Amino acid sequence: MIRFEKVTKIYPGSQAAAVNDIDLEVAEGEICVLIGPSGCGKTTLMRMVNRLIPVTSGSIYVNGKNIMSLDVIELRCSIGYVIQQIGLFPHMTVSDNIATVPKLLKWDKRRIQARVDELLNLVQLDPVIFRHRYPRELSGGQAQRIGVARAMATDPPVMLMDEPFGAIDPINREVLQDEFLSIQEKIRKTIVFVTHDIHEAIKMGNKIALLNAGRLVQFGTPEALLTSPVNQFVKDFVGADRALKRLDLLKVQDAMLKNPVRCYDTDEVQAVHQYMKEKELNYLLVCDSQDHLLGYVNHRDIIDHYGKIGDRVKPMTLTVSPKRNLKEALSKMLSYDIGILVVVDDNKLVGILNTMTLAAVVGQTYDEQGGRWGKITAGGRIL
Amino acid sequence: MKANTTSSSRSRGWVMAGLILAFATGGYFQHLGFFDFAVNNPAEIWKLFLEHIYLVVISSTISVSIGVPLGILLTRDFMRRYRNWILNILGICQTVPSLAVIAIAMTYIGIGKKTAIFALVIYGLLPIIRNSVAGLAGIDPVIIDAGRGMGMNPAQLLFRVELPNALYIILAGIRTSTVINVGTAAMSFLVGGGGLGDLIFSGISMVDPGYMLAGAVPTCILAIFFNWFLGKVEFWAVSPGLSFSSRRDVSP
Numbered sequence: 001m002i003r004f005e006k007v008t009k010i011y012p013g014s015q016a017a018a019v020n021d022i023d024l025e026v027a028e029g030e031i032c033v034l035i036g037p038s039g040c041g042k043t044t045l046m047r048m049v050n051r052l053i054p055v056t057s058g059s060i061y062v063n064g065k066n067i068m069s070l071d072v073i074e075l076r077c078s079i080g081y082v083i084q085q086i087g088l089f090p091h092m093t094v095s096d097n098i099a100t101v102p103k104l105l106k107w108d109k110r111r112i113q114a115r116v117d118e119l120l121n122l123v124q125l126d127p128v129i130f131r132h133r134y135p136r137e138l139s140g141g142q143a144q145r146i147g148v149a150r151a152m153a154t155d156p157p158v159m160l161m162d163e164p165f166g167a168i169d170p171i172n173r174e175v176l177q178d179e180f181l182s183i184q185e186k187i188r189k190t191i192v193f194v195t196h197d198i199h200e201a202i203k204m205g206n207k208i209a210l211l212n213a214g215r216l217v218q219f220g221t222p223e224a225l226l227t228s229p230v231n232q233f234v235k236d237f238v239g240a241d242r243a244l245k246r247l248d249l250l251k252v253q254d255a256m257l258k259n260p261v262r263c264y265d266t267d268e269v270q271a272v273h274q275y276m277k278e279k280e281l282n283y284l285l286v287c288d289s290q291d292h293l294l295g296y297v298n299h300r301d302i303i304d305h306y307g308k309i310g311d312r313v314k315p316m317t318l319t320v321s322p323k324r325n326l327k328e329a330l331s332k333m334l335s336y337d338i339g340i341l342v343v344v345d346d347n348k349l350v351g352i353l354n355t356m357t358l359a360a361v362v363g364q365t366y367d368e369q370g371g372r373w374g375k376i377t378a379g380g381r382i383l
Numbered sequence: 384m385k386a387n388t389t390s391s392s393r394s395r396g397w398v399m400a401g402l403i404l405a406f407a408t409g410g411y412f413q414h415l416g417f418f419d420f421a422v423n424n425p426a427e428i429w430k431l432f433l434e435h436i437y438l439v440v441i442s443s444t445i446s447v448s449i450g451v452p453l454g455i456l457l458t459r460d461f462m463r464r465y466r467n468w469i470l471n472i473l474g475i476c477q478t479v480p481s482l483a484v485i486a487i488a489m490t491y492i493g494i495g496k497k498t499a500i501f502a503l504v505i506y507g508l509l510p511i512i513r514n515s516v517a518g519l520a521g522i523d524p525v526i527i528d529a530g531r532g533m534g535m536n537p538a539q540l541l542f543r544v545e546l547p548n549a550l551y552i553i554l555a556g557i558r559t560s561t562v563i564n565v566g567t568a569a570m571s572f573l574v575g576g577g578g579l580g581d582l583i584f585s586g587i588s589m590v591d592p593g594y595m596l597a598g599a600v601p602t603c604i605l606a607i608f609f610n611w612f613l614g615k616v617e618f619w620a621v622s623p624g625l626s627f628s629s630r631r632d633v634s635p
């Protein structure tokens with residue numbers, strides 16, 4: 001979708017190249033994160049795509065067409081651009097700011113109005129409150145959301161985003177990143193995304209391009225950068241804790257043991273007890289007939305009892321959704337001092353996570369079946 | 384909000400004090416018989432008053448329609464290198480006294496309204512050019528970049544982004560120029576341009592305060608009026624989103 005071919009930029013009056021012989025391809029519908037130390041050429045590389053900066057040599061293709069063969073105004077109108085310093089027009093209301101490109105393209109009023117409201121809702125700002133505000137009446141985070149909304153106004157297939165969440169505190173940044181990723185899941189834009197925060201890069205990028213002093217050092221998936229850094233610079237850049245960073249990258253559903261052993265509320269207590277004794281299990285999960293998690297039973301609690309398991313269930317309060325990342329899951333386990341976390345999707349039991357699977361993930365020894373521990377905990381229905 | 388009410392009540396206080404003072408002086412002059420001329424010749428004063436307004440409006444309009452485009456031109460990229468040179472030269476020109484400008488104009492164009500207007504235009508030009516340049520050059524380059532990046536052509540950039548943002552400073556220049564112009568226009572009389580200067584200069588040469596005041600007081604009123612009116616224009620024309628604007632209470 002966007003292809004850089006041997007792109008070099010030397011600013012007039014400077015000897016060193018700000019961008020040096022870069023080959024890069026951003027696939028359609030993917031987020032490509034440009035990352036690197038300050039001054040490494042991220043902004044320069046990005047701004048050459050919409051011709052705000054002329055290339056010195058090499059060529060750039062958008063959608064298969066050389067950008068130099070396109071009309072510059074049309075090119076820019078077809079690319080959403082979020083600039084590093086937000087750059088909202090101070091004399092325009094939020095609504096007019098968002099409507100900038102639609103107005104350039106002469107959309108009719110009603111369509112613009114509807115689109116503005118739609119976008120405000122998308123970035124989670126109430127149109128009634130924010131539509132008529134001026135940029136100076138916004139917080140930094142709100143302004144950045146408007147900046148993003150403005151770039152998305154005409155639904156351009158390609159977006160250039162230069163540190164779009166840079167001015168936001170860490171907590172709200174996480175929220176915005178999550179929001180943005182869930183939007184991206186639906187809209188599937190081709191995005192070049194600049195950041196200098198490695199966490200953000202790992203979280204947002206389908207691919208990461210690590211630059212240093214104008215050169216492309218490594219280009220690949222976040223996974224590849226973390227597991228097989230090509231040189232010391234990459235190692236240093238992603239940090240000594242890169243093994244831990246993989247926890248950021250992986251979702252609970254990627255690491256959990258699927259189909260864990262369970263019993264059902266209609267099972268006989270003594271049969272379950274017998275099974276637990278055989279397998280030396282202290283605890284066992286209990287589901288109803290639709291596999292909704294009801295809770296668990298403790299081996300000791302059911303020793304002398306008869307009847308149905310359903311009457312002996314203890315509720316399970318700590319669970320995790322398969323969509324969360326492993327770091328959150330681990331932090332939950334550590335803060336509640338538990339070795340196992342039950343994975344529940346919409347109340348349905350889908351898997352379990354224990355410290356050993358997590359350790360395996362970090363150490364990369366884990367396989368699809370859940371490794372050595374799969375035998376004990378996977379297996380589904382027991383009776 | 385609070386600060387606003389107190390500051391506006393304070394300025395109302397000043398207006399009251401000024402009015403009382405004006406009435407007191409007026410009463411004193413009346414007592415000395417200074418207003419006899421004005422009372423006896425309203426038609427003549429009215430005619431000169433209109434003439435004065437005509438001179439000011441025409442010359443300021445021409446100054447604006449030359450000055451603002453010139454300011455725009457000077458802030459285009461290709462002019463950047465020459466900008467300060469040109470502004471310096473204009474600054475030096477401005478130090479030539481208005482009287483000299485009028486005199487020089489007269490030697491070339493002769494006497495009459497045309498000469499007066501020509502001189503007033505020249506003299507009123509600099510504050511407008513200077514403010515237009517300052518306003519346009521002072522715009523945060525980031526927002527211009529944003530406009531370009533979103534696909535605005537140079538004209539759209541100028542009219543939708545640059546001018547609205549520079550408007551406050553440009554209008555302030557126009558206001559200064561026009562108010563100065565009201566005073567300078569009094570000298571039109573010297574080249575046969577008419578206006579209230581007629582009364583002022585005749586009054587001076589005849590040592591007749593009544594005559595002189597009949598010209599000076601309306602000139603002052605005119606200056607105050609233009610200042611107030613253009614202030615209102617600024618107030619309504621400048622976007623409330625800009626920090627200069629006092630049109631909207633903004634929680635910081």
Ligand SMILES: Nc1ncnc2c1ncn2[C@@H]1O[C@H](COP(=O)(O)OP(=O)(O)OP(=O)(O)O)[C@@H](O)[C@H]1O
Nearest residue numbers: 011012014018037038039040041042043044045196
């Ligand atoms: N207009 C310019 N003229 C000359 N040199 C420039 C210009 N813009 C950037 N540079 C230089 O080019 C290099 C790359 O700049 P660039 O803005 O692309 O860095 P960046 O990776 O975006 O940095 P940051 O993370 O700080 O935003 C820097 O060394 C910078 O000094």
Ligand SMILES: [Mg+2]
Nearest residue numbers: 042043044084
């Ligand atoms: Mg940058």
